[in-house]
Amino acid sequence: MSKVVGIDRTRGRPRKDPAEYEERRELLIRVGVELLTEKGFVSTGLDEVVKKAGVPKGSFYAYFESKEAFGLVLIDSYAQYFNSKLDKCYLNSSRSPLERISDFMTEARQNLARFDFLRGCLVGNLGQEMAALPGSFRQKIVDVFCGWQAKTESCLREAQKLGEISTDINCEKKAEVFWIGWEGAILRANLERRAGPLDAYTTDFLSSLGP
């Protein structure tokens, strides 16, 4: 990033270059998502965000109204990023529906391993912090989970239609339980700094599908 514009104009408006404005805003979001994924909302200070992004401290409020508003944007950004990851797996027509479900878990495991199990799921982490978060976060986080569940549910339905999983399974309930357990598995993997809990959960979940 150019250092030329890095002059600290306390709470001043940033330079009126729309491309640069957008670029910095995107950078703040990227850094925010990273920090939130590692440390949660309460422990993430705006000082750390602007420092890591190389953005003058005072100009943060030119991009976001408040830490709360910033947090809501971060949830949206993460949900969008994650939805496209889910779609990549769940809509992969070169794999059977059951394989797609398994693929997602394998890929997520790789992503978690890449960061040495130091990073979790931003949405799961926020859910855990709920008592200390602005109330506006609750519905947004619930909505994100519902969206992921709906994607899993439709993939399970396809698997069921093709006889890959048992006809006894209630796909809606199973998708809900999948995300409940998967978030629990990420939590344990972060705690233990190893893939073991994800593997144990994956094996158990797949074997619970029948056929």
Add this chain to the structure above:
Amino acid sequence: MSKVVGIDRTRGRPRKDPAEYEERRELLIRVGVELLTEKGFVSTGLDEVVKKAGVPKGSFYAYFESKEAFGLVLIDSYAQYFNSKLDKCYLNSSRSPLERISDFMTEARQNLARFDFLRGCLVGNLGQEMAALPGSFRQKIVDVFCGWQAKTESCLREAQKLGEISTDINCEKKAEVFWIGWEGAILRANLERRAGPLDAYTTDFLSSLGP
């Protein structure tokens, strides 16, 4: 509690009455466990602990060496309390082993409902905060989970011996997966402020046991 001794002697030793010392220490632990269960470690300030316990602020360090040392004592205290709750269910000879497993979930659900799903599992919460916690917490939290898992495993083995659950089940793995998923269910119940996720998980877990 008596107000007479409530004089703030900054970092002074508390009055050398062993019973009173012990009583205050216990009170600090009780308040600490409550706050930790609701808010986690990072968000819980020592100021809030001493204020809620009615203990002079400066005397905290006469009871505990540091916030870290306090946290470790809180984990032990919670684990001990929770182990006795588990034993009460899992060793209840008036119920079959499978009923005991179900009883634990029912009872835990009631406890969570009593606090309007505002409180979670202290150990689960700490696991989620791990990135921001002293390293000494990690092994302690893992050990607590292993202890709980061992209790669940032996109850599952008894159920298996009596033909209540399928002989195909690996009781050790199932106990690990139970705690992974159960912590995930508490997380979601706290997020949604309702029992739904616990019920969905309970139904799915029990149906996964066969026979």
